[in-house]
Amino acid sequence: MSEGARRVLVVEDDPALGPSLAASLQRHGYDAVLAADGPRALDEVAREVPDAIVLDLMLPGLDGHALLERWAGRLSVPIVVLSARSDLDARLGSFARGAVDFVPKPFFVEELVARLRLRLDDPAPRTSRQVAWADVVLDLDARVVCRGATELELTAVEFNVLAALAERPGRPVSRATLVEVALPLDGDRLPRTVDSHVSRVRRKLGDPAAAALQTVFGVGYRLRVDGP
Amino acid sequence: MSLRRQVVGLVLASAVAMGLNVALGTVGVVVYTRWHDAVAMEARVAEAWPACADDPAGWSVQGHGFEAFAYDPATGAAANPRAPGRLDDLAAFRPMSWVEQRGEGPCGEVVVRGVLGLSRTPFPLGLILAVGVPGLVAVGAGAWIGRRFVARMEALVDGTQGLGEPDGFAPGPAAGDDELGQLAAALERAHARILADADALRARQQATERHLWAVAHDLRTPLAHLQVQLEGLPASDGVAVARSELGYLVALVDNLHQQARLDGGLAPLEQGHAFDLGQTARRLELRFRMLGALQGVDLSGAWPDAPLEVVGDEDLVERALGNLLHNALRHGATQVGFTLDAVGDGFRFVVRDDGPGLPEAVAQALHEGTELPRGAARTRGQGGLGLPIVREVVARHGWRLVVEAGGEGEGAVLAVEG
Numbered sequence A: 001m002s003e004g005a006r007r008v009l010v011v012e013d014d015p016a017l018g019p020s021l022a023a024s025l026q027r028h029g030y031d032a033v034l035a036a037d038g039p040r041a042l043d044e045v046a047r048e049v050p051d052a053i054v055l056d057l058m059l060p061g062l063d064g065h066a067l068l069e070r071w072a073g074r075l076s077v078p079i080v081v082l083s084a085r086s087d088l089d090a091r092l093g094s095f096a097r098g099a100v101d102f103v104p105k106p107f108f109v110e111e112l113v114a115r116l117r118l119r120l121d122d123p124a125p126r127t128s129r130q131v132a133w134a135d136v137v138l139d140l141d142a143r144v145v146c147r148g149a150t151e152l153e154l155t156a157v158e159f160n161v162l163a164a165l166a167e168r169p170g171r172p173v174s175r176a177t178l179v180e181v182a183l184p185l186d187g188d189r190l191p192r193t194v195d196s197h198v199s200r201v202r203r204k205l206g207d208p209a210a211a212a213l214q215t216v217f218g219v220g221y222r223l224r225v226d227g228p
Numbered sequence B: 001m002s003l004r005r006q007v008v009g010l011v012l013a014s015a016v017a018m019g020l021n022v023a024l025g026t027v028g029v030v031v032y033t034r035w036h037d038a039v040a041m042e043a044r045v046a047e048a049w050p051a052c053a054d055d056p057a058g059w060s061v062q063g064h065g066f067e068a069f070a071y072d073p074a075t076g077a078a079a080n081p082r083a084p085g086r087l088d089d090l091a092a093f094r095p096m097s098w099v100e101q102r103g104e105g106p107c108g109e110v111v112v113r114g115v116l117g118l119s120r121t122p123f124p125l126g127l128i129l130a131v132g133v134p135g136l137v138a139v140g141a142g143a144w145i146g147r148r149f150v151a152r153m154e155a156l157v158d159g160t161q162g163l164g165e166p167d168g169f170a171p172g173p174a175a176g177d178d179e180l181g182q183l184a185a186a187l188e189r190a191h192a193r194i195l196a197d198a199d200a201l202r203a204r205q206q207a208t209e210r211h212l213w214a215v216a217h218d219l220r221t222p223l224a225h226l227q228v229q230l231e232g233l234p235a236s237d238g239v240a241v242a243r244s245e246l247g248y249l250v251a252l253v254d255n256l257h258q259q260a261r262l263d264g265g266l267a268p269l270e271q272g273h274a275f276d277l278g279q280t281a282r283r284l285e286l287r288f289r290m291l292g293a294l295q296g297v298d299l300s301g302a303w304p305d306a307p308l309e310v311v312g313d314e315d316l317v318e319r320a321l322g323n324l325l326h327n328a329l330r331h332g333a334t335q336v337g338f339t340l341d342a343v344g345d346g347f348r349f350v351v352r353d354d355g356p357g358l359p360e361a362v363a364q365a366l367h368e369g370t371e372l373p374r375g376a377a378r379t380r381g382q383g384g385l386g387l388p389i390v391r392e393v394v395a396r397h398g399w400r401l402v403v404e405a406g407g408e409g410e411g412a413v414l415a416v417e418g
Helices: A017-027 A038-047 A064-071 A088-096 A109-120 A156-166 A175-182 A191-205 B003-053 B088-093 B123-160 B179-232 B237-263 B277-295 B314-331 B360-368 B386-396
Strands: A007-011 A031-035 A052-056 A079-083 A101-104 A130-133 A136-139 A144-147 A213-216 A220-223 B060-063 B066-071 B103-105 B108-114 B273-276 B298-302 B309-312 B335-343 B346-353 B400-405 B413-417
Touching: A007 A017, A007 A038, A017 A031, A017 A109, A017 B179, A031 A038, A038 A052, A038 A064, A052 A064, A052 A109, A064 A079, A064 A088, A079 A088, A079 A109, A088 A101, A088 B314, A101 A109, A109 B179, A109 B277, A136 A156, A156 A175, A156 A191, A156 A220, A175 A191, A175 A220, A175 B335, A191 A213, A191 A220, B003 B060, B003 B066, B003 B123, B123 B179, B179 B237, B237 B277, B237 B314, B237 B386, B273 B277, B277 B298, B277 B314, B277 B335, B277 B346, B309 B314, B314 B335, B314 B346, B314 B386, B314 B413, B360 B386, B360 B400, B386 B400
Parallel strands: A007 A031, A007 A052, A052 A079, A079 A101, B298 B335
Antiparallel strands: A130 A136, A136 A144, A213 A220, B060 B066, B066 B108, B103 B108, B273 B309, B335 B346, B346 B413, B400 B413
């Protein structure tokens, strides 16, 4: 386990799943600690407050909801409930008692890890609204796009389309959303209009920057700022 | 009293009424005829009487069915030679065929003879007397019995409207010991049996739901363990296939559970709450992108930045939309994409794949809202539950499931609009 790894308390009574899950989280870089029942979970938290807790609901001793109530207001770490119950009462009851997320069993470990990451690895506040990829830098505030030292001449709509994608780096953005945020209200607001704007933006960006502006099947477009 | 007895009683009452009809009618005719003839004769005789003084021997008065002559009251001899005998002889003809009116006048005593007969009685009035009274008796008796019968029948018909519904059947006045009452009692027993059977079915349904819930619940933890174990194994084609298959097992378990809830008559909106459909889309993308990666399918999704609130059963909605993605993933040759967009006050969730498309029978059933063909579900491992659950959940939320394209060989495009 690397120094400074995030400590995650896994509260799971199943003798097979608990150790497996803890080991799996270890493999994903977390310092996972296992507690097999409610009282032991309380002890673990009292001994050392973890960075996050993965909590089963049906536990011997004290169940998950009782633990959430004990920790409510006294513990400010994200608690992700992991339960074989997926009914609405279980979900709402968990959220009402302070859980930040609910993952029904069975689950992909990758999904659990992704959700933990969302809670633990908040990105640092962005000071500059600049997005850079390949040889292009886009300044969202100045509404300027430069390739190297050359400023590219984009129309307002073309810039809007590119900015909408750059504000959601790596995320697919639907044509409907691009129509909504990038096209003028008094113009042609059809999804296919977006395609022609994207096509022109690609031509103006040129390679290799244009390759980062990807078509996503069945969705729309995505800007991969970490390389294609 | 049995209906048979009531009918026999009605027939007997009619027979008695007919007897009364004959008796009262005859008496009525006789009484009325005598009265009528007497009045008529009196009027005619009074009118013709002054002429008697002029010609007593030729005097007579003929009317409709009667003839009057003058007789000498002292000797009893008739003044008119056409008169039938002496006055004393007339007594022999009474009372059946003669009526007489006696009176003093210029020609002595006058005697009127006449023949009784219906033909001399005004017909409508005689008919009323002959038929009306007993007829009214018969009609009154029939109406009383008939009205009672009809009222009970109507009560029974009204009572059967709520047959099989709790507190829905009340035979009311139909109760009794005749056949109608027995029919009401039989319907009441059938009603009770229907309620009992419905209770038993409901209990069985709930037991099945509990059973499926328990199975689903008990399978979740070992399936989760399997998933964690498989994830820890070195990557290989075999592990990817196993994880992918496990994903379908998970879907099957979830679908069984949700189908049990739907079969149990769950009303999502009554149990629903407002939730962010964008978050649901985000979770689905996370989950199904991983499942797609295991199968070599590229899956992407997009949803609005702003919360897109809908009201419903979040669990069911996530399962239903997940089924669409699962279907697409299984049959998307290389790519699956989905979008969630706000449309006015509602939303539009579209799943598109580049697979072989929907079988024509399935596409047609979805388009027309008819029953999905058995075994036509595209997704192996879901027991054909996937699309029916989608359709059921969508319908219960008042949304629409739309097939936008996706004939065979065209790839599938399915949309949920709400």
